[in-house]
Amino acid sequence: MSKKIKFATIVRQMKKIILIIVTMLLIGLVALILVFDNTESFDRGSISVNNIVGNITGEKKDNKPELDKEKYDELSEYVANNPEPKEIIVTSTSTNSNGEIVYSTSTKIVKEEHLYPVKDAVYPKAGAILPFNRIIAYYGNFYSTRMGILGEFEEEEVLRRLQEEIDKWNEADPEINALPAIHYIASTAQGTPGDEGLYTLRMPDEHIERAISMADKIDAITFLDLQVGLSTIERELPYIEEHLKNPKVHLAIDPEFSMKSGDRPGTIIGHFTDDDINFVINRLSKIVRENDLPPKVLVLHRFTQNMIQNYQNIKPTEEVQVVVHMDGWGSPARKFGTYNYVVAPEPIQFTGFKIFYGNDLKEEPHRLVEPEELLKLQPNPVYIQYQ
Numbered sequence: 001m002s003k004k005i006k007f008a009t010i011v012r013q014m015k016k017i018i019l020i021i022v023t024m025l026l027i028g029l030v031a032l033i034l035v036f037d038n039t040e041s042f043d044r045g046s047i048s049v050n051n052i053v054g055n056i057t058g059e060k061k062d063n064k065p066e067l068d069k070e071k072y073d074e075l076s077e078y079v080a081n082n083p084e085p086k087e088i089i090v091t092s093t094s095t096n097s098n099g100e101i102v103y104s105t106s107t108k109i110v111k112e113e114h115l116y117p118v119k120d121a122v123y124p125k126a127g128a129i130l131p132f133n134r135i136i137a138y139y140g141n142f143y144s145t146r147m148g149i150l151g152e153f154e155e156e157e158v159l160r161r162l163q164e165e166i167d168k169w170n171e172a173d174p175e176i177n178a179l180p181a182i183h184y185i186a187s188t189a190q191g192t193p194g195d196e197g198l199y200t201l202r203m204p205d206e207h208i209e210r211a212i213s214m215a216d217k218i219d220a221i222t223f224l225d226l227q228v229g230l231s232t233i234e235r236e237l238p239y240i241e242e243h244l245k246n247p248k249v250h251l252a253i254d255p256e257f258s259m260k261s262g263d264r265p266g267t268i269i270g271h272f273t274d275d276d277i278n279f280v281i282n283r284l285s286k287i288v289r290e291n292d293l294p295p296k297v298l299v300l301h302r303f304t305q306n307m308i309q310n311y312q313n314i315k316p317t318e319e320v321q322v323v324v325h326m327d328g329w330g331s332p333a334r335k336f337g338t339y340n341y342v343v344a345p346e347p348i349q350f351t352g353f354k355i356f357y358g359n360d361l362k363e364e365p366h367r368l369v370e371p372e373e374l375l376k377l378q379p380n381p382v383y384i385q386y387q
Helices: 003-036 049-057 069-080 155-172 205-216 233-244 274-290 332-343
Strands: 086-095 101-110 133-140 177-189 200-202 221-226 249-253 296-302 320-326 350-355 383-386
Touching (some): 133 221, 155 177, 155 383, 177 205, 200 233, 221 233, 221 296, 249 274, 274 320, 320 332, 332 350
Parallel strands (some): 133 177, 133 383, 177 221, 221 249, 249 296, 320 350
Antiparallel strands (some): 086 101
16 A cells, blocks of 8 residues: 555544544533523524423423512602602701800701502512503493493494503603503492392403403403402402413402492492402412413502501512502592592502593593693502593
8 A cells, every 4th residue: 555545544534533523522512501501592593502401301491580670679669759858957066175166067868768669568470560561441341331431432442542541641651661451340239139139240251351352452451350249259259260360361359349238239338358358369379370370460449448458468479469549539639639548548569540531520620630640649550540
């Protein structure tokens, strides 16, 4: 064999050895990435290291989002709308070596204690709506023109008007996104006992689905509202639980029509206790956990002191955010009075405010409350309902 042939053979063998070494190094590098990269994906179009791991093990890596606590705290302070800390000029008196009086002053910052943000409140899970958004809701029932705007107009007109309110709120407060909502009364208190003698009428599933579909058309959320009459919240909640497994469906309960006294709805104002409300919170929390959902919002209607009892014992969870919603009608002064003396002083988590397109015009000065006025309240309501 000539020297030239021997040399070519050696070169080919060397190339094979180099190729084997390079291949082994690449395999080793990929193995290191797979082992140590537990947090970040190396994006290659639609392929990532995390996807490779999932394909190899049969399980997809669980990268659950986390709550932005810094932003949550910042916006919670923002909607609390607390006044700036006070500055007090403190004057102290002293004398010099000659016995002459010398005055010196200093500035002291006095930080007051405020009710909002609620102290020691639990952080919600990731995906929480509040306070990252302000919910702007249209309320009503498809059977009734008197119960709210949802029953007054055709769907297209309702959604058009809702968008007008959304635009107003986004202009009034660019800091917080205005999120549209359809707030549907899924069971209505009645003046007659009905077949079960409970003075409440449950809406058909097709009406509830219609409300949810209506919200979906504008990427809104839906609230299902329960008026239990002489029934109980424990009895009525299961009728809509299947709908609450939808991540965009939330809940409201109305103490006004919880008739624990046995009186007919509408004759006196009803109430819920802390036990009732905590039952609902815990039931919703379970639905969120079992179905891996983002947190739910629970709206509690209120316009009298007695409607919500033992508020200090009501405990929101990381799965459920609670809004106490000022539900009274009348002039702006009357409504602000109810908000400031009934709703705001008993903090649970967040607050809301209702505007009646009809009833609020009956008292002087015969006008509706404007977004700019609500933004001056302490705290700002993060749920606005139009009826």
